[in-house]
Amino acid sequence: MPPHLWPRRAAAALPAAALWGVLVLAPAPTGEAQPPAPQSFCEVYPEAPACAGGAPPCETCHQTPPALNDYGAQVAEALLPGMARPLSAADFTTGLPLALAAVEGLDADDDGWSNLEELLAGSSPADPGDQPKDIDCVDEDEDGWQLCGYDLDYAYKKVMLDFCGRSPSWVERAAFSQRRGARRAALHTALDACLESDHWRGIEGRVWNLANAKIGPQIAVKSGNPVGPIPLADYDDDYAYFVWTQIDDRDARLVLTGQTFAQARFEDGRTVYEEWDRTPDEDYALRGVDRYQAVERDRRAGLLTHRWFIMSNTMFTSIPRTTAAQAYRAFLGYDIAKLEGLWPVASEPADYDNKGVGAEACAGCHATLDPLTYPFSRYEGIGGGGPFSTPYSYAPNRLNTFTDEDGERVKDTPEAGVLFGQQVADLREWAQVAANSEAFRRATVRDYWRLLLGEAPRPSEQAEFNALVEAFGAAHSYSVERMLHDLIDTEAYGAP
Amino acid sequence: MRPDPQLLPRLMGAPRRLALLLTLELLSACAAGPRTTSRINRVQPRSGEVWARDLGHALGLQPWELCAELGTRDCVEEAHRVTLGGVEPASLGIDAPLPEPSVSAPMAADRVAISACGERYARDKAGPALLFGPVLERDNRWRRQEVGAALVLRMLGRPATDDELDALEALYDTIKDQTDDPVRSWAVGACVVVTTSTEALFY
Numbered sequence: 001m002p003p004h005l006w007p008r009r010a011a012a013a014l015p016a017a018a019l020w021g022v023l024v025l026a027p028a029p030t031g032e033a034q035p036p037a038p039q040s041f042c043e044v045y046p047e048a049p050a051c052a053g054g055a056p057p058c059e060t061c062h063q064t065p066p067a068l069n070d071y072g073a074q075v076a077e078a079l080l081p082g083m084a085r086p087l088s089a090a091d092f093t094t095g096l097p098l099a100l101a102a103v104e105g106l107d108a109d110d111d112g113w114s115n116l117e118e119l120l121a122g123s124s125p126a127d128p129g130d131q132p133k134d135i136d137c138v139d140e141d142e143d144g145w146q147l148c149g150y151d152l153d154y155a156y157k158k159v160m161l162d163f164c165g166r167s168p169s170w171v172e173r174a175a176f177s178q179r180r181g182a183r184r185a186a187l188h189t190a191l192d193a194c195l196e197s198d199h200w201r202g203i204e205g206r207v208w209n210l211a212n213a214k215i216g217p218q219i220a221v222k223s224g225n226p227v228g229p230i231p232l233a234d235y236d237d238d239y240a241y242f243v244w245t246q247i248d249d250r251d252a253r254l255v256l257t258g259q260t261f262a263q264a265r266f267e268d269g270r271t272v273y274e275e276w277d278r279t280p281d282e283d284y285a286l287r288g289v290d291r292y293q294a295v296e297r298d299r300r301a302g303l304l305t306h307r308w309f310i311m312s313n314t315m316f317t318s319i320p321r322t323t324a325a326q327a328y329r330a331f332l333g334y335d336i337a338k339l340e341g342l343w344p345v346a347s348e349p350a351d352y353d354n355k356g357v358g359a360e361a362c363a364g365c366h367a368t369l370d371p372l373t374y375p376f377s378r379y380e381g382i383g384g385g386g387p388f389s390t391p392y393s394y395a396p397n398r399l400n401t402f403t404d405e406d407g408e409r410v411k412d413t414p415e416a417g418v419l420f421g422q423q424v425a426d427l428r429e430w431a432q433v434a435a436n437s438e439a440f441r442r443a444t445v446r447d448y449w450r451l452l453l454g455e456a457p458r459p460s461e462q463a464e465f466n467a468l469v470e471a472f473g474a475a476h477s478y479s480v481e482r483m484l485h486d487l488i489d490t491e492a493y494g495a496p
Numbered sequence: 497m498r499p500d501p502q503l504l505p506r507l508m509g510a511p512r513r514l515a516l517l518l519t520l521e522l523l524s525a526c527a528a529g530p531r532t533t534s535r536i537n538r539v540q541p542r543s544g545e546v547w548a549r550d551l552g553h554a555l556g557l558q559p560w561e562l563c564a565e566l567g568t569r570d571c572v573e574e575a576h577r578v579t580l581g582g583v584e585p586a587s588l589g590i591d592a593p594l595p596e597p598s599v600s601a602p603m604a605a606d607r608v609a610i611s612a613c614g615e616r617y618a619r620d621k622a623g624p625a626l627l628f629g630p631v632l633e634r635d636n637r638w639r640r641q642e643v644g645a646a647l648v649l650r651m652l653g654r655p656a657t658d659d660e661l662d663a664l665e666a667l668y669d670t671i672k673d674q675t676d677d678p679v680r681s682w683a684v685g686a687c688v689v690v691t692t693s694t695e696a697l698f699y
Contacts, residue, residue: 137535147534157653161542161699166549170653199545209583212591219586235586454540495536 037061038339040096049122049459052442052466055340059124069126071108071115078102089344122459132459145496152176152183155494159191162206162452165199188485195481201247202271203239203264210447211242214303214330216312223290231290232382233308233392240264241303244273251478252444253435256302256331257428261293280393295379299394301431303331305379307392314381318402318410319353321366324373332434333443336365341439343421345371352413353406374417375427441472445483453492464490539698541597544580548572548608551691554650555616556626563611571611576604605692613687617680628683635679640665643683647690664689 041060042051050056061072068076079099080091087095104116111128118125121132139147145154156176160168168176179186200206215238223231244262245255260277283292295305303309304327313323328334334341344367349357357366380393389395402410416425420437424430434440445468449457457465468486476482487493542550552559563571578584579601581593620628627646630639644664648656656664667689668682675681690696 136533138533141532147532158699161546165546166553167653169553170649170655173653209585209592212583212585215585216591217586218589222586453538455538492536496534 037092037096039342040093041100044097044100045119047462048119049457049462050119052446052457052462055334055342058339059126060119061126069108071103071124071126074103074106074108074115075099120459147496150489150491150494151496152187152494154496155488156183156187156190158493159187159194159488163191163194163200164197165206187488191485191488195247195484198270201243203266205243205271206451207243207246208239210246210451211239214242215239215308216326217308218312221311233311234291235308235312236264237261237291237293238303238306238308240273241306244275245302246480247273249479249481252480253440253478254302256304256431256435256440258302259297259300261306280390294390294393296394299379299428301427302435304376304427304431305394310379310392311382314376314379316381316383318377318399318406319355319370319373319413320376320379320381321369321373323376323379325369327376327434328372331443332437332439333446334439336369339365342368343418344368345418345421348418351409353402353410355406371418374414375424375430377413378415379427436473438469438473441478442469444480445469445472445487448480448484448487452487457492461490461492464492541581541593541698542696543593544572544576544582544604544608547580547605547697550651550696551609551612554647554691555612555687557612557615561612561615563608565607571604571608576600576608579604580608602692605697606688609688609691610684613684613691616687617683621680627687631679631683637665637668640668640682640686644686644690647687651690652693652695 038055041056042048045051048056050060059069061068061075063069075096076099080087080095083091083095105114107114108125109118109128111131113121113123113125113131115125117132118130123132124130137148139145145151153173153176157168157173160166160172176183176186176190194200198205202208215235217235217239218228219226220228221230221232222228222235224234224236241258241262242255243264244250245252245258260275262273262275264271264273266272277297278286278293280292280294280296284294286292291307293307295307299305309326310323313326314320315322325336328336328341332341336342342365344364346367348368349363349366349370351358351366351370357363357370378394378396378398380389380391380395380398382391383389389398389401396415399410399413416423417430418424419430419433420439422433424433445465446456449465449468468483468490471486472478472483476486548559548562551557552562555562559572560570565571565575569575572580572582578588578590578594579598581597581601583592584590616626617628620626621632625632627650628643630642633639641661641664644661645656647664648654648660664686667685668678671681671685672678
């Protein structure tokens, strides 16, 4: 039988629990947490473009989890053949690298490219219509564009469009071209000027809108101006703070670790951001019950403890898994719903709130998500914390008031949690670990890469992307603007 | 949207002429000659906001003067905001521009361009002229080429090629017998061609 026919037969023959996705999603009967297959994959192929985001997409091995695609089926067949299913977590982790290696030379989709060639090129080893591309550049005309390499004139036009929000005039383009040997410097001068534009940093500008998916604004429950019909919190605080952390060479980690706030106002034709810091009482007196920030300074952790973030995610829950999952997704780039960023903790999920998350179909993700969530559990949501609770504030004994709904054990939920396998005592430590992680650097750079290039880094661009990620935490000192100066120098940005 | 009774029905009712316009444009851009193949091959749409800013600059109009649906709703900021690549996170949950242009995006761009070009022509005719003065003074081939060159320079930020000028000028022969006001029809039509060209809408 030709190799490309193996997988379908193998898929039919193997027990479902042996399959990759099932191993991730469902625990073994013992309840032991299962191995993070995506992480294991990226440990074997760290240079694979699919791992640029920190974890490969489910579609690398699956059609729709848990159903495997042809490549996933080949891996499953090669995974510890002869061993009884379901495999233990330890056996899976041990066997996976060998299984991946065993099928590298096969061609699961029968398109003439081996599985390994496809993985390293960023195409799907299970899709014959997706093959490694190696396009030859041809530039035979004399239209002034340097099509086969970095083109400073092109990059200048792009900087003007991306950051200033307008095309350069003919006079500006001509003046730029005439700079000849000084064009590179002129390009960065233009970027500096455009970084000050309201198109880039203003209210509803590009950086502002970069926060849309992180903040999730809903006008119906907005307080402030404008105000919705049920004013619960003002997300303008969140937008202003986010932009403030991304501009003027500030340390972008403040988005998770800062203990102050920011406001944005339009003045003399441009948006001005101002940092502010008030106690909850002071802010209550100034802005009123529907807007004030209720967390004391020493318990703040950037946007994670902003009123809107807690209100819209924690709402009425004791153990606010949605809040932690959103923080993980928005700031670290891991979407647990897509099996990304799984770092299971051996003793979890403990299921303190009696939600049944220890069930087979749940434990695979909740072994990561629940310990990720505990540090968020001391921050009040909209309600549920008893008649004398203060919404959106830090309340160390908050869970005592949830016993009627969630059972007595909910009181035992620790405030300490685990992020990336590291113990954290509370949310402030959670935020510190997060902000100093490679995942944060990667997610931040990827946000801007997508904003400016319209897509995730391509396989051929991984080296440039990874260099930016590394520099962001080193030479750039977490300054988004310094990172952008390097980003516009990449060939990905400046080659037509 | 400001009415444009003379041009719009003809454009809407004459697909053959539109096809010819497209052909002319393509011919000017893709004339047989040297081959070019980008290795990067990454083309992005300009957001409606950015395109409208360029359009306003080219035509000497303020953003709110470009186009208003029903005379009240700003086409770019309100009526066609999402269609033209904008976002509406708070009320519609659209956090990022649509990954693929919607089917109505070309129509929205056309409506904005037709409205804005018509407005520029009306103002130029009332005087003083900013863009269409040469053909309003005396309409001939050279004057049309002069206007075409100004359109390309103002909207695309570069000099027009000879092929482009010939293609724009040729539009006149196509429409002169099908309109009561060939000067206006050509001027607004050429303006729409340039301002909705691939180069104007993408980068």
